[in-house]
Amino acid sequence: MSPNQYTHNIVIKNTDETLFNTVIEARTSITGYRELNVNQLDDSNSKQIIIPGLINLHSHLAYSQTKLKSQSLFPWISQLVEIHHMGEMELPSAALQGAQEALSFGTSFLVDNTSHPQDSIKAFQESGLKGIIGIEIFGSDPKQATQILEHNIEQIKQLKESTNIDLTLSPHASYDVSAQLWQLCLEWCNQNQVPLLSHLAESTAEEAWFQNKDSEQAQSAREFWNKINTLETKLENWQSYPSSTQYLHRHNLLKPFSLLTHLVHAQKQDLELIKAAGLGIITCPRSNLYLENGLANYQLWHELGIQYGIGTDSKASNHDLDLRKEANAIPGLSAKARFALLTNKAAGLLKRNDLGSLDIGKAADWVVLELQDPNIDLATADPFELIMDTEMTIVKEVYIDGYCRYK
Numbered sequence: 001m002s003p004n005q006y007t008h009n010i011v012i013k014n015t016d017e018t019l020f021n022t023v024i025e026a027r028t029s030i031t032g033y034r035e036l037n038v039n040q041l042d043d044s045n046s047k048q049i050i051i052p053g054l055i056n057l058h059s060h061l062a063y064s065q066t067k068l069k070s071q072s073l074f075p076w077i078s079q080l081v082e083i084h085h086m087g088e089m090e091l092p093s094a095a096l097q098g099a100q101e102a103l104s105f106g107t108s109f110l111v112d113n114t115s116h117p118q119d120s121i122k123a124f125q126e127s128g129l130k131g132i133i134g135i136e137i138f139g140s141d142p143k144q145a146t147q148i149l150e151h152n153i154e155q156i157k158q159l160k161e162s163t164n165i166d167l168t169l170s171p172h173a174s175y176d177v178s179a180q181l182w183q184l185c186l187e188w189c190n191q192n193q194v195p196l197l198s199h200l201a202e203s204t205a206e207e208a209w210f211q212n213k214d215s216e217q218a219q220s221a222r223e224f225w226n227k228i229n230t231l232e233t234k235l236e237n238w239q240s241y242p243s244s245t246q247y248l249h250r251h252n253l254l255k256p257f258s259l260l261t262h263l264v265h266a267q268k269q270d271l272e273l274i275k276a277a278g279l280g281i282i283t284c285p286r287s288n289l290y291l292e293n294g295l296a297n298y299q300l301w302h303e304l305g306i307q308y309g310i311g312t313d314s315k316a317s318n319h320d321l322d323l324r325k326e327a328n329a330i331p332g333l334s335a336k337a338r339f340a341l342l343t344n345k346a347a348g349l350l351k352r353n354d355l356g357s358l359d360i361g362k363a364a365d366w367v368v369l370e371l372q373d374p375n376i377d378l379a380t381a382d383p384f385e386l387i388m389d390t391e392m393t394i395v396k397e398v399y400i401d402g403y404c405r406y407k
């Protein structure tokens with residue numbers, strides 16, 4: 001058997017199709033692209049479940065070695081920036097460690113946000129992880145919008161000479177980026193057919209800031225911006241909006257192709273705007289709890305038919321990068337629905353037909369889960385309950401483009 005083959009008991013091709021006793025392998029297509037091939041096989045005794053590679057839609061690998069205590073968003077960011085400025089972060093090794101940890105939990109594709117894209121590129125290349133890297137952009141002064149954009153585009157041009165990993169722009173948050181700069185980012189992303197990445201409506205402090213700059217609830221945000229000398233510019237350009245989402249809407253910035261993360265404090269009318277704009281949401285429930293933001297109103301999301309996927313955010317605001325645990329933190333969903341969030345739904349948000357399911361011609365990204373209880377009969381058990389149970393099944397191997405990247 002070639003190293004790219006694997007015998008097993010079940011292959012979960014997608015949420016609606018399960019195969020028994022099948023060989024899975026990567027073959028090289030005429031164009032040189034290694035794609036998936038699936039063949040029936042007669043016999044196998046081992047207890048494994050093969051699933052598509054999981055998709056982490058939001059992280060910051062550079063913070064993988066920074067352990068910060070659970071606290072509210074702005075004091076947390078303040079501490080993060082302090083540690084960063086003291087030069088205490090080993091960013092290249094942290095990014096690589098994060099990529100390897102993500103892989104060990106079955107992630108084959110990850111959307112990273114960073115101010116140090118060269119470290120992420122190296123981490124992706126060395127670990128074999130696939131994904132998109134968004135360069136974090138800050139700039140509240142509209143007069144500097146063009147200059148900031150041009151600087152970042154130049155950086156991407158130079159990076160592109162040494163990698164074919166997708167690079168994009170990640171305007172950090174609506175309170176950190178002028179509408180002019182956001183518009184320029186959006187135009188560039190559309191021209192280059194990559195998603196614009198951003199954080200939105202993560203905390204009560206930022207929503208309070210948009211409504212009333214002097215409000216008590218926004219104090220922690222003002223204190224942090226004052227400390228890093230950005231408060232003055234923000235105050236000069238401040239206008240009142242009902243919410244951060246409304247700010248984007250009124251500047252005509254809620255547009256595809258954008259991947260907006262968190263929306264924990266989005267109100268019903270905000271979510272309706274997101275839906276009407278044809279946008280999906282990325283949610284990071286355990287990170288939201290870690291930063292004392294609470295959980296999003298998932299019941300309302302489901303009622304409104306919001307499309308969403310899952311990210312872990314960084315290890316500086318989470319216990320680990322275990323995507324299955326992240327999905328299990330969302331209340332009121334079946335195991336199958338949770339699995340869909342990590343696979344086909346995530347691929348849909350990325351507009352990537354080749355990811356999130358296993359079939360001939362798709363990306364050869366798959367995960368071998370090993371069943372921990374030999375007495376379970378795979379022929380009768382609910383495979384999704386087993387897949388999403390992190391005690392019952394553990395990640396044994398991860399293949400990306402047909403190459404084993406974790407064992």
Ligand SMILES: [Zn+2]
Pocket residue numbers: 058059060113199261313314
């Ligand atoms: Zn984040």
